[in-house]
Amino acid sequence: MIRADRIIEVDDLVKKFGxxxxxxxxxLAVRAGEIFGFLGPNGAGKTTTIxxxxxxxxxxxxxxxxNGFDVVxxxxxxxxxxxxxxxxxxxxxxxxxxxxLEFHAGVYNIPRSIRRQRMEEVLKLVELWDRRxxxxxxxxxxxxxRLEIARGLLHHPKVLFLDEPTxxxxxxxxxxxxxxxxxxxxxxxxxxxxxTHYMDEANVADRIAIIxxxxxxxxxxxEALKRRVGGDIVTIKTENxxxxxxxxxxxxxxxxxxxxxxxxxxxxxxxxxxPVLANxxxxxxxxxxxxxxxxxxxxxKLTGREIREESxxxxxxxxxxxxxxxxxxxxx
Amino acid sequence: xxxxxxxxxxxxxDLLRFWNDKTRFIGSLITPFFFLVxxxxxxxxxxxxxxxxxxxxYKQFMYPxxxxxxxxxxxxxxxxxxxxxxxxxxxxxxLVAPISRSAVAIGKALGGTTIATAQGVLMLVFIPYVGVNxxxxxxxxxxxxxxxxxxxxxxxxxxxxxxxxxIEAFQLVMQLMLFPLLFLSxxxxxxxxxxxxxxxxxxxxxxxxxxxxxxxxxLGVEQTAMFGLxxxxxxxxxxxxxxxxAAFGAIMAALAVRSFRTQE
Numbered sequence: 001m002i003r004a005d006r007i008i009e010v011d012d013l014v015k016k017f018g019x020x021x022x023x024x025x026x027x028l029a030v031r032a033g034e035i036f037g038f039l040g041p042n043g044a045g046k047t048t049t050i051x052x053x054x055x056x057x058x059x060x061x062x063x064x065x066x067n068g069f070d071v072v073x074x075x076x077x078x079x080x081x082x083x084x085x086x087x088x089x090x091x092x093x094x095x096x097x098x099x100x101l102e103f104h105a106g107v108y109n110i111p112r113s114i115r116r117q118r119m120e121e122v123l124k125l126v127e128l129w130d131r132r133x134x135x136x137x138x139x140x141x142x143x144x145x146r147l148e149i150a151r152g153l154l155h156h157p158k159v160l161f162l163d164e165p166t167x168x169x170x171x172x173x174x175x176x177x178x179x180x181x182x183x184x185x186x187x188x189x190x191x192x193x194x195x196t197h198y199m200d201e202a203n204v205a206d207r208i209a210i211i212x213x214x215x216x217x218x219x220x221x222x223e224a225l226k227r228r229v230g231g232d233i234v235t236i237k238t239e240n241x242x243x244x245x246x247x248x249x250x251x252x253x254x255x256x257x258x259x260x261x262x263x264x265x266x267x268x269x270x271x272x273x274x275p276v277l278a279n280x281x282x283x284x285x286x287x288x289x290x291x292x293x294x295x296x297x298x299x300x301k302l303t304g305r306e307i308r309e310e311s312x313x314x315x316x317x318x319x320x321x322x323x324x325x326x327x328x329x330x331x332x
Numbered sequence: 333x334x335x336x337x338x339x340x341x342x343x344x345x346d347l348l349r350f351w352n353d354k355t356r357f358i359g360s361l362i363t364p365f366f367f368l369v370x371x372x373x374x375x376x377x378x379x380x381x382x383x384x385x386x387x388x389x390y391k392q393f394m395y396p397x398x399x400x401x402x403x404x405x406x407x408x409x410x411x412x413x414x415x416x417x418x419x420x421x422x423x424x425x426x427l428v429a430p431i432s433r434s435a436v437a438i439g440k441a442l443g444g445t446t447i448a449t450a451q452g453v454l455m456l457v458f459i460p461y462v463g464v465n466x467x468x469x470x471x472x473x474x475x476x477x478x479x480x481x482x483x484x485x486x487x488x489x490x491x492x493x494x495x496x497x498x499i500e501a502f503q504l505v506m507q508l509m510l511f512p513l514l515f516l517s518x519x520x521x522x523x524x525x526x527x528x529x530x531x532x533x534x535x536x537x538x539x540x541x542x543x544x545x546x547x548x549x550x551l552g553v554e555q556t557a558m559f560g561l562x563x564x565x566x567x568x569x570x571x572x573x574x575x576x577x578a579a580f581g582a583i584m585a586a587l588a589v590r591s592f593r594t595q596e
Contacts, residue, residue: 054428078526079430090421095347106341107429151425 007032007159007191008053013062015048015252024214031192032158037205037222038195039295045086046195046213050163054084055194067158080108082154087146087163087195093137097128100136100155108155108168122150126180142173149180153173159191161329166201178204184332199295210299217302222295229293229301232270234277235267237262238282247283262287338431342439345444346413350447357392360406361453364398368458370399383518384522384558386452388551392578393559395462396547397519398472399455400481404514406451410444411489427483437490437592441585444486445479452478466550473570474549480574481542484581513539520545522559535563538580545573 008030015023015058022044052056053064055075064071067081070327091100101119108274110118123129126146145165153316162181166174183279184190184205194205202208203222208217218225238244243256247266248256267273270290278288299305313326350357372391376383383390417423426436453475459466466474489506496502514520516533517540526534535541544561548570561568568576 056424056428076430076432079428082428084424084428086421086423086424090416090425092345092349092422093420094352095345099348101343103341103345103427104425106344107338107426109337207427207446309535 005032006030006191008036008052008064008066010049011062012062013049013064015052015057016060016205020295021214022060023052026211026214026216028209028216028219030159030191031206032191033185033207033217035192035194035204037202037208038193039197039199039202039299040195041197045305046211047163048214049211049229050084050161050193050195052163054082055079075249076134076294078156083155083157083160085145085160085162085165085224085313086162087147087167089148091136091144091148091151093139093144094135096138097123097132100147101265104151113153118156119152122153124223125153125183126150140161140173142169142176145169145173145177146180148178151189153190155185156188157190159193162192162194164195164197164200166196174201175272199299202295208295210302212303218298223296225298226293227326229297231266231268232273232293233291234267234270234273235289235291236277236285236286238266239286241245244281244283247281248277250261252277335432336434336510338429338435339439339442339582342426342436343443346410346440346443346589347446350414356477357454360402361454361457363405364402364455364458366394367401368398368462388422388555389463392462392551393522393547394520395458395464396550397517397543398458398517398518398544399452399478399546399550400539402455403448403452403478403482404485405510406448407444407485408510409507410440410447410486410490411493412499413441413444414490414493415496415499417539418497433593434589436496438488438585438588440484441588442556445482446488448480448482448486449475450513452482464550470549470552474546477542477545477549477570477574478575480581481539481546484538484542484577484584485580487584487588491584491591492561494588494591513537517543518559518561519543523561524559528532528564535561538577541568541573541576544568544578548573577582 006029007053010026010028010029013022013026024169026049038049038104040046048057052059053071053130054288055071055078058072065213066078069077069081071078087151092103095103098119102115105115119132120129123132126149127151128147129142131139131143136147137145149160164178165181169177179321180195181192185192194202196202205222207219207221208225209216218228219300224259236244241263245258248254248263252265254265254267265273265277270292274290278285312316368391372394375394376390379390383393393489415422417426427433456471492505493502496505516530516537518534523531523534523540523544540561544556547556547559553569557567559574563572
């Protein structure tokens with residue numbers, strides 16, 4: 001049953017609180033080294049599932065293993081294998097950053113000989129080394145989050161759980177924190193289990209499970225999920241719109257629409273379409289852009305509802321995209 | 333071994349927090365000051381040598397009672413710190429760590445006990461004012477009694493804290509418990525001269541045994557003979573008082589550990 005490449009296995013997991021079924025027969029497997037996104041509206045069962053995986057709650061029925069250990073029967077081994085950044089703050093704000101880390105090092109039994117070096121390593125990673133002797137109560141929200149991430153990594157866990165790691169942070173800080181998370185994955189090869197209700201943030205995941213009312217309604221890569229919605233949208237700006245529309249009709253048999261942004265062309269695969277189009281277009285082209293369906297569109301399509309009320313922040317989204325492009329363009 | 337280390341770390345953190353909070357340390361002297369200096373002087377003057385057999389000042393009598401009060405109030409604070417940790421999220425960091433829940437409860441209990449005892453020791457600065465002669469052995473016994481006393485009350489506090497979610501509710505419960513525990517004990521009046529209905533309740537209160545033991549340690553066994561706590565007509569010596577207290581503490585600690593271990 002347990003396979004080496006599956007760091008987390010969840011089978012038919014159910015958690016009931018009285019009459020409320022918070023998690024309803026959830027099954028999933030997370031591969032070692034991937035970023036696994038858990039996406040859904042508030043109250044969908046994300047945190048409850050994480051709490052079970054982290055041994056904070058007992059499942060009503062079903063099983064879950066982490067790093068090969070059962071989350072009910074081998075709690076200590078499970079706890080040693082995971083690092084956790086909670087949705088709510090969980091630092092001792094009356095103590096300094098160093099004291100918070102020392103406490104963590106102590107309860108996770110990190111040998112004294114390497115303790116100091118580890119603390120320096122994680123604090124430098126999140127750029128808090130210079131502030132290590134400050135009490136956490138003097139930290140900003142973003143700094144506290146970064147310290148929590150550093151603490152979660154201190155004992156070199158196999159899996160890092162990030163439960164809404166950027167909740168309530170300003171866009172700039174959010175993008176900063178994502179930078180650390182992506183760096184982590186690349187440098188440390190750690191498995192990251194992430195929950196968020198910000199659609200743009202879920203894009204960094206290798207695979208995403210969409211959860212609604214305690215049930216998983218879709219599980220796939222962000223790209224594959226978006227493909228369920230339909231094609232890409234290629235927008236071009238030209239010197240002569242009428243001639244361009246006629247040319248597209250003639251060459252591709254596609255009826256292009258003119259709108260305020262330019263001419264919109266709906267195609268199955270935008271990335272393949274653009275070079276073909278640009279290669280031998282007779283009308284003068286001034287610009288080409290490609291828009292993908294978003295995860296918002298996916299959730300809308302699957303449930304008929306919007307995932308959330310508040311905005312994820314367009315600025316972060318853009319920054320995220322340019323950042324991932326710089327890393328090889330995987331997340332575009 | 334692993335759990336022993338966890339107990340130590342939890343204990344150490346509580347002490348570190350306490351050490352960082354000097355205001356609390358000094359501020360905790362204010363309430364006992366009012367009781368001892370103002371209330372003690374007032375009642376002492378009203379009694380004007382009529383207290384007991386007339387050889388002892390009232391404030392000398394009440395001093396061990398106030399020591400008990402200080403330990404009692406501070407010991408309940410460790411329960412408060414658990415509720416506080418839950419409210420501010422730090423408890424999760426503790427609960428998800430690879431250490432046993434028992435170690436968490438015991439570490440918290442020892443932390444609270446150490447702090448409450450330290451606060452009690454700080455109260456010894458009032459000895460010259462009260463004007464009692466306490467031998468070195470008496471001080472040693474006193475500290476030992478305060479420690480066992482603090483341990484019992486801390487465990488009770490942790491037991492309550494493991495079941496209560498909000499800071500407000502915990503404070504309310506503690507207020508409702510603190511006053512009966514204090515007033516239904518021989519802290520402010522002798523147990524020997526009470527009407528039977530009150531005498532029985534006082535004997536049922538575990539705090540009474542702690543205060544009686546402290547009084548014997550501070551004032552001496554002979555001097556407190558007339559105020560002494562009697563159980564079935566037998567004058568309780570310090571060691572038996574301690575035994576009652578320790579038994580109560582052990583039950584509370586066991587319940588606290590058990591309650592802390594239950595998982596949703």
